[in-house]
Amino acid sequence: MNAQSPLLQRMAYARQKAPSTRRAILDVMVADPDRVLNESFEQLAERSGSSVPTIMRTCRDLGFAGLREFKLALARDLALGGSPLHRRINLKDSTTEVVSKIAGSASATVAGVRNQLHQPTLEQAVRLIAKAHHIDIVGAGNTSWFMASDLQARLFRLGLSCTAWADYHLQQVAAGAQRRGGVVIAITHVGGMPSLLDAVDIARAQGAKVIAITRPGTALAQRADVLLGLSVPDDAVMHVGIDAYLVHLTLIEILTVLVAQTMGGTAVKRLRGVRQAFQRHGIDVQTHPLQSWEGGGVKRHD
Structure with a gap:
């Protein structure tokens, strides 16, 4: 556990008085908070042997409206108390771990847009x-x-x-x-x-x-x-x-x-016109022979 994280410390304290079902959820959260940031309700419920309603109640016990609000607070907490390089990265992580963690974080962040x-x-x-x-x-x-x-x-x-x-x-x-x-x-x-x-x-x-x-x-x-x-x-x-x-x-x-x-069709027509202009004047060189305007005229370079 990140000893610098006030939220993780609060979760560890709440665990001591929580019912067994909620204690299992808190155990999973505290043990690997980074993984929790990328999980859905269903994934966290399966891993902790609990249910989605129980996870909701656990988040509310901690003062959050739901799992999304809890995740945002946890991510901010980990960023403030974590590595100066990236909130998911440890100074001794390998190149493979750095690539995996940053790519995974980016993927989870984009996927979360639909829920916001x-x-x-x-x-x-x-x-x-x-x-x-x-x-x-x-x-x-x-x-x-x-x-x-x-x-x-x-x-x-x-x-x-x-x-x-x-x-x-x-x-x-x-x-x-x-x-x-x-x-x-x-x-x-x-x-x-x-x-x-x-x-x-x-x-x-x-x-x-x-x-x-x-x-x-x-x-x-x-x-x-x-x-x-x-x-x-x-x-x-x-x-x-x-x-x-x-x-x-x-x-x-x-x-x-x-x-x-x-x-509708007006936008499609305008977008098609932009693409055709690119192709006519050699800007989109992957789908059209490269052109130049040297010598006062258009020359093709096939």
Whole structure:
């Protein structure tokens, strides 16, 4: 057991007074907390010889609404008390173990996205994006700015009017130019950057709708008209780690596909046009002979 983990210490103490069925669950959790992070209700129930309702009661005894909330708290606890390299990695782990643990962590994090998204809320965000007269996408920090840029690159291929802003001053200028029928998508894992919050407040005052991609409970989440909340464990090295990076990219892909579905044939036609442009001008060299514009004309290099 990680002696630095307050949650694991609390679990060990709770075990002493727990009924036998819940004690078995706590034993399994304390013995290998990293494995618990990747397990479903059913897998944990089978391994501990208990049931899903008993696991739910055990999590509630510890002060959590369910297994998902418990896992998030446990992951944060392990990250704070674990290795400075990665929350799953020990300094003496082999190359094989490092690859396995990081890949497994990434896979489990992405798989968990489906359980965090509320379908009606997601569909509301999609409708707003598809119908918006203009979309401003803003991010706070290096990772969030990359996400904003990636989402903009996807949405404008569908023919939507959208701009991604990295400069804090321009974010506020863009927000001030918004109006009713427009949308601002704010992306930030931390959710508390003052300049970003100012831009969101300005946009809402102009009548625009705000879609937030951030952690639930943040200042940004409280300001959003539509919250796409994603909770991920803290990273031991980066302020915003690979888990946040992956879940945000996954959500961006989901949003883009759903918006394209909503737009129907119009979106498909525009995407096909983009692909054909790539092929005609030699950008997609894997499916088309490479071309160049040297000498004032197009030349093919077969």
